[in-house]
Amino acid sequence: MATVRLWSDAEAEADPRVRAVFADIRATRGSDFINNFWRGLANDPTLLERTWSSLKVVMGPGTLDPLTKELVYIAVSIANGCPYCIHSHTAAARAKGLTPEQHGEFLAIVGMANQTNALVNGMQIPVDPAFRVEEGS
Amino acid sequence: MATVRLWSDAEAEADPRVRAVFADIRATRGSDFINNFWRGLANDPTLLERTWSSLKVVMGPGTLDPLTKELVYIAVSIANGCPYCIHSHTAAARAKGLTPEQHGEFLAIVGMANQTNALVNGMQIPVDPAFRVEEGS
Amino acid sequence: MATVRLWSDAEAEADPRVRAVFADIRATRGSDFINNFWRGLANDPTLLERTWSSLKVVMGPGTLDPLTKELVYIAVSIANGCPYCIHSHTAAARAKGLTPEQHGEFLAIVGMANQTNALVNGMQIPVDPAFRVEEGS
Amino acid sequence: MATVRLWSDAEAEADPRVRAVFADIRATRGSDFINNFWRGLANDPTLLERTWSSLKVVMGPGTLDPLTKELVYIAVSIANGCPYCIHSHTAAARAKGLTPEQHGEFLAIVGMANQTNALVNGMQIPVDPAFRVEEGS
Amino acid sequence: MATVRLWSDAEAEADPRVRAVFADIRATRGSDFINNFWRGLANDPTLLERTWSSLKVVMGPGTLDPLTKELVYIAVSIANGCPYCIHSHTAAARAKGLTPEQHGEFLAIVGMANQTNALVNGMQIPVDPAFRVEEGS
Amino acid sequence: MATVRLWSDAEAEADPRVRAVFADIRATRGSDFINNFWRGLANDPTLLERTWSSLKVVMGPGTLDPLTKELVYIAVSIANGCPYCIHSHTAAARAKGLTPEQHGEFLAIVGMANQTNALVNGMQIPVDPAFRVEEGS
Numbered sequence: 001m002a003t004v005r006l007w008s009d010a011e012a013e014a015d016p017r018v019r020a021v022f023a024d025i026r027a028t029r030g031s032d033f034i035n036n037f038w039r040g041l042a043n044d045p046t047l048l049e050r051t052w053s054s055l056k057v058v059m060g061p062g063t064l065d066p067l068t069k070e071l072v073y074i075a076v077s078i079a080n081g082c083p084y085c086i087h088s089h090t091a092a093a094r095a096k097g098l099t100p101e102q103h104g105e106f107l108a109i110v111g112m113a114n115q116t117n118a119l120v121n122g123m124q125i126p127v128d129p130a131f132r133v134e135e136g137s
Numbered sequence: 138m139a140t141v142r143l144w145s146d147a148e149a150e151a152d153p154r155v156r157a158v159f160a161d162i163r164a165t166r167g168s169d170f171i172n173n174f175w176r177g178l179a180n181d182p183t184l185l186e187r188t189w190s191s192l193k194v195v196m197g198p199g200t201l202d203p204l205t206k207e208l209v210y211i212a213v214s215i216a217n218g219c220p221y222c223i224h225s226h227t228a229a230a231r232a233k234g235l236t237p238e239q240h241g242e243f244l245a246i247v248g249m250a251n252q253t254n255a256l257v258n259g260m261q262i263p264v265d266p267a268f269r270v271e272e273g274s
Numbered sequence: 275m276a277t278v279r280l281w282s283d284a285e286a287e288a289d290p291r292v293r294a295v296f297a298d299i300r301a302t303r304g305s306d307f308i309n310n311f312w313r314g315l316a317n318d319p320t321l322l323e324r325t326w327s328s329l330k331v332v333m334g335p336g337t338l339d340p341l342t343k344e345l346v347y348i349a350v351s352i353a354n355g356c357p358y359c360i361h362s363h364t365a366a367a368r369a370k371g372l373t374p375e376q377h378g379e380f381l382a383i384v385g386m387a388n389q390t391n392a393l394v395n396g397m398q399i400p401v402d403p404a405f406r407v408e409e410g411s
Numbered sequence: 412m413a414t415v416r417l418w419s420d421a422e423a424e425a426d427p428r429v430r431a432v433f434a435d436i437r438a439t440r441g442s443d444f445i446n447n448f449w450r451g452l453a454n455d456p457t458l459l460e461r462t463w464s465s466l467k468v469v470m471g472p473g474t475l476d477p478l479t480k481e482l483v484y485i486a487v488s489i490a491n492g493c494p495y496c497i498h499s500h501t502a503a504a505r506a507k508g509l510t511p512e513q514h515g516e517f518l519a520i521v522g523m524a525n526q527t528n529a530l531v532n533g534m535q536i537p538v539d540p541a542f543r544v545e546e547g548s
Numbered sequence: 549m550a551t552v553r554l555w556s557d558a559e560a561e562a563d564p565r566v567r568a569v570f571a572d573i574r575a576t577r578g579s580d581f582i583n584n585f586w587r588g589l590a591n592d593p594t595l596l597e598r599t600w601s602s603l604k605v606v607m608g609p610g611t612l613d614p615l616t617k618e619l620v621y622i623a624v625s626i627a628n629g630c631p632y633c634i635h636s637h638t639a640a641a642r643a644k645g646l647t648p649e650q651h652g653e654f655l656a657i658v659g660m661a662n663q664t665n666a667l668v669n670g671m672q673i674p675v676d677p678a679f680r681v682e683e684g685s
Numbered sequence: 686m687a688t689v690r691l692w693s694d695a696e697a698e699a700d701p702r703v704r705a706v707f708a709d710i711r712a713t714r715g716s717d718f719i720n721n722f723w724r725g726l727a728n729d730p731t732l733l734e735r736t737w738s739s740l741k742v743v744m745g746p747g748t749l750d751p752l753t754k755e756l757v758y759i760a761v762s763i764a765n766g767c768p769y770c771i772h773s774h775t776a777a778a779r780a781k782g783l784t785p786e787q788h789g790e791f792l793a794i795v796g797m798a799n800q801t802n803a804l805v806n807g808m809q810i811p812v813d814p815a816f817r818v819e820e821g822s
């Protein structure tokens with residue numbers, strides 16, 4: 001169904017770079033589960049390494065809380081129409097405490113944003129000067 | 138520059154439905170400023186009323202904090218490529234306390250999500266059974 | 275397969291707000307069929323109520339004919355890549371009289387628009403002054 | 412501002428293929444005005460010829476009325492975020508009789524479609540069997 | 549599963565216009581295989597003819613090599629989220645010599661472009677004067 | 686005009702991490718010119734460092750030629766509607782030898798891909814079994 005082969009655990013074990021990344025994913029997440037995304041990326045160990053090391057930093061501890069980070073991720077994935085990403089990050093958000101009430105509220109915001117994006121684009125509204133950050137200011 | 142006329146305050150005053158919405162926007166936000174989006178929507182008072190009443194509920198108090206709501210809104214607007222919406226909601230997020238550190242972290246998540254959305258779509262990764270919510274379950 | 279549970283008729287009956295919306299959908303459409311979209315939205319009765327009441331107005335009688343409204347809806351859904359929406363609104367358009375000839379002509383326009391959108395974006399064509407509606411004019 | 416040069420009338424006159432297309436655009440539209448899109452495409456006469464000959468057929472007489480065709484075109488352009496295309500086709504729709512009431516109603520549909528596209532994608536609603544057209548049926 | 553019927557070979561044989569296009573596809577590609585896209589377009593012979601004749605020219609011999617053309621095609625299809633198109637053009641690229649190494653490198657570029665597109669849109673970076681092609685220059 | 690401040694050379698000099706990245710961009714490109722994208726990213730040195738180090742690898746020497754890489758980048762940027770990205774990578778492609786003939790041919794492919802993406806989505810064409818790569822195969 002994919003355009004690339006999804007690597008099995010046995011194949012991953014046989015490639016030192018893939019094995020190392022899979023081991024770090026398991027250690028970081030505290031779970032033995034490796035989802036299909038990483039099994040597809042394993043076809044290109046360089047891309048696998050770079051993607052995981054970036055994701056680990058971006059979604060790791062910072063100034064935004066973990067649930068907010070997942071919601072931002074899902075919002076982008078909905079707007080881009082990526083079914084896999086919506087499924088995987090909604091599951092991740094649930095694991096981080098997303099309640100059904102918050103999920104409904106989140107979907108309402110995403111729906112509203114898509115609606116007003118379209119209204120703004122349709123009317124080609126010019127940016128209010130008050131919203132601009134001046135260069136050098 | 139817009140595809141519709143942007144209503145002045147004088148014009149808004151002369152239409153009872155537009156006047157009422159503008160008054161409610163000002164009261165809700167505690168500011169006299171009415172941004173161009175609403176001045177464009179004023180051309181269709183029914184659409185203006187429905188959009189404002191929905192936005193007021195969706196972005197009002199709920200189970201997600203106000204800053205998280207704005208970040209979700211901006212994330213959608215970036216993915217959809219709506220310059221006006223990005224400007225207006227980034228300004229709103231700043232008004233709600235977004236720090237430069239949080240803004241950088243937020244942009245990094247949006248960038249990462251767009252990147253992995255593309256990688257997933259390019260590889261056409263099938264959804265892991267573990268991510269599915271079964272109907273009726 | 276969905277990220278939320280799809281409500282059965284029995285569940286809908288047990289929630290007064292969901293029951294009322296489902297009853298109104300059935301009465302408005304003159305059909306007992308409730309499609310999955312509404313069964314998913316039932317998880318958030320507030321969002322269900324607002325979405326249905328807006329959709330009922332927007333797609334109801336107005337100055338554009340019902341078939342034109344459906345075609346506009348499908349066009350957006352194609353550009354956004356929403357398979358469910360394309361299926362449901364193409365079915366709705368057929369029910370409102372869309373002929374195979376009109377469907378082919380419609381698809382040709384959508385294809386053409388996507389093509390010229392890309393050509394325009396690729397060349398970054400500046401808007402002709404003749405197309406602008408001036409503020410205040 | 413563009414990524415290609417926009418051809419002047421004098422340049423177009425000097426190239427027999429561009430001159431012929433520009434003459435046909437003017438004759439078909441009954442207007443001397445050639446908008447920037449065609450002046451950009453003139454850099455590749457083959458692409459210019461193919462685009463114009465396709466557009467002339469697709470937007471010409473058929474089973475859908477001319478205003479409906481323009482609305483479908485604008486809907487796609489809004490969803491794709493093509494400012495030039497939104498401006499040029501909104502101007503064309505006005506020239507074909509679009510009233511302010513119809514424009515407002517149209518924008519409401521486009522906004523609604525974008526909203527429900529997002530809600531459907533966010534919930535990953537499975538297509539109802541009733542909506543499917545079977546192969547061979 | 550489709551919104552239109554997919555034509556069988558027997559049906560295509562019975563329509564002279566569809567038969568002619570299918571014959572030309574087979575002759576051009578040196579293969580008896582007609583993929584589903586063309587079987588769907590067969591419902592509108594005019595659209596089928598125009599699409600095939602354009603595609604044949606655009607993807608035929610020119611100044612860009614055949615593999616580069618396929619990669620550009622896949623890149624657009626990923627960004628637009630068209631699963632069918634990603635599958636069919638990845639298969640075509642493989643047939644034209646795409647190696648697994650090149651595929652990984654290609655996916656890395658597409659991912660990177662989507663990421664920086666989002667970062668640029670999120671920051672609303674103004675175009676550097678050095679990048680502009682002046683009109684008439 | 687941006688939502689963040691664009692750093693001047695003097696400011697960049699004063700921050701060791703930004704100074705180091707700007708120096709590496711200049712050395713890698715053999716040019717003193719730093720475009721606005723990097724001046725915006727400078728607000729978040731961590732994001733600046735990661736973005737530049739990834740881009741340097743992805744767009745650096747590999748199995749695809751430099752011009753093909755730029756064309757893939759522009760194709761994504763057109764589909765996503767990122768004006769800045771289209772301008773900057775079209776300028777980069779020209780610097781790497783893109784001829785006007787190749788540019789026209791490239792735009793024709795991007796336009797064609799967007800058109801057939803829409804036709805495929807509109808018809809919801811099922812993937813031909815022949816295009817699938819089986820897991821484990």
